Amino acid sequence: MEDTLLKSYFPHTGIPHQIWIRNGLFFGASAALEYTNTYNLHRALNGEAFVLSNSSPPVSFNRDIPLFLDGNGGSLKDTRIRSLLSKRINVNIGGITRSASNIRAYNVPFRSLIYEMYRLDIPYAGRFNRIVWEISDSLKEELIGTHKQKTGIYENDLAYYQWLKEHSYCYELAIDSSLNISRKALYQLMEQDINCYFKLEKGIIAVLGKKKLPCYAIINRDGSPSVTGFSDKEENLKAENYFVMENQPIEQLTNYIIAVLAQQPYPIIDRTTAKQKVSIRLNKANLTIPAIKQELNKIGLDLLLQEQEIPVIIVKYANL
Template identity: 25%
Template sequence: MKLKIIIIIIYLFAGNHFLVIGQQKTVKPLKIGDHVPDFLFQNLKNTAKSTQQASDLYRSGLLIINFWATWCVPCVREMPSLDELQKKYGDKLHIISITNQSDMVLTTFLGNHKELAYLTFSARDTLLKKYFPHTIVPHNIWIDKNGIVQAITDDEQLNEKNILSFINGNTSLATKHDDLEFDWRKPLKVADTEFVHRSIITPQKGSIGNGGVLLPDSNANSTRFLAWNRSKTDLFWAAYMKKPMQKRDWNFVEIHTKDSSSFFYPAYTNELNWTKRYGMTMFNEWSERNLLCYELSFSKKINISQFYLLMANELSLYFNVKARVEMKPTDCWIITQLPSKFKGSDFKETNREPLQIVGTSMVVKNQTLKEIAEQLSEMYGNEPPFINLTGIKERISLKKDFADLSEGLKVSMLKDYFNRIGLDINLNKYNYPFLILADQ
């Protein structure tokens, strides 16, 4: 599968490394043919043993280190197949799925995918990626019974045929090559540094995954927007909604055009078995025809509202599309204030930190309820959006310890806590912004 997703670290999660490698102070990236250090995998999930020595695994069978992320569609899609392979081959095969995401994110994922009974997982990786640097997941390291890296592949190579062939001594697999020199912090093309303003739209570029970034300053000014290998719907959403498009947001887009196929990723159409029915070849052909790279940049800072307005006008002109935002009734989690007085902050805090889960605690530092609602919407990616209708303007700091978050923080648990501090959460209809795209 050639759908590729670039890794962009947005938050850094504190915690111990999930593996230990003696007293080694420097990390030298490993390549095919190198012997791996004897990693001690720690904090393992979904397995009887919380620690495993790498040598104990590869000596009894093929060891595959599978780098992945919960937001990576190909990664999640291949998990059931990997679980079946692990079940079938037992001690001849050891797959350890590694993510740099937090324990809480991994625990929530496993709680929602209890069918994955045989795969071993670990979170909070900051070290192993240094030994096997990459920019795109899935990223798979194949280690033979002698502890030698024999292959570095994408998910297309990770199948039963290749695993059986590898176990029988054939280690020849197509090598995955990530462009490690690609840096989203730099201009997409560095040819002329004397420009005052420029806008660039190019076809899809291979080997860089996909992503997008806007870099505003504290005064809501910006000099640059860059998106690479995104659909035009992604671009219109960013221009009109002033935020990146998440998977849930496709529910809030209406397309009124003669041909809407170029606006939607096949995965988001009504054909649930698109790839199964048509195959990845057609998906790749769709990507080559419809994904774009877009950069809008200035040599001076521009007010962000004016920046987005220019971007919206430019996209409409180029794609010959009329775009607007229309408010429509839709299900939302509405945060309101109870008749009992809101108790305010749980503690005093001068620093500002967004909502996060630390262990079994929810912690918010010096945030408005509007900001908290936005952060909850991001955290609950599969739930309806959260809307703040409390009228409370003050910044607050909250901390709540929950007895058990093994299946994640459920909305019902959040509601119980909010009720105790004078707030409520209910699922009601609310006029929510929809992006409407139509032919000119």
């Protein structure tokens, strides 16, 4: 029959494919050779019941559409490892969620994706000023929309929303919890995925590296940092308009300064050597470099612009 007539009656996608017929009636099919055995053959010839598989009932499956799409072959809960990346989805949501075995990003731009994949290596505030762009200005503008920042006035922000619509992405990486993947390994898989996609789409990749860059360094001046507390007269200054620390580790202060100055053009780095505790009060209405420097000077610290080699994310062309 040249495999035409039988295939029309018994559609199948792979071989071997066995059809069991008894007394002119079809009663089963199997692709597994192990069910063609003496036990089953004797029961079939004697009209006795038997099964062709010890597995669960077969699920709907079409090899011409993606696996697990709309239940094709099962559901996503059956996967062991999966990752996917898409352009923006048409829902009013954005951001990134994480757990021990998955990372999910919803409608975020390129810069958020590459920062996320290196978040174990680059401080959170570094997502603004620890990315070094070694690509053309036009491609950088396309990726981060430098001149399309949101103002809060809808009519003025139409260009920004259009850019965001065209340059936002969704990404999911999910690993079965039984595989006990480490956080570092999880982010390494994300790095491979993101770089693979943007290498294909834009011809670029993002890598970790070190660069000597101008930085605002928090340093020790002559003498030890002050640990003097505030007087009773100053108690009323501990309001929501002030950031106040009393007798706290320097690390807490430097982390705050790094956060509030995150969008400065230069990274903020901690180069203090004495790890004593400090007391300071910063006016939240004037969190500028000169104002912070003035308060730091009072407690034996300083904020100086100097070149330092620091860890950065480098965005470059993939062929370089």
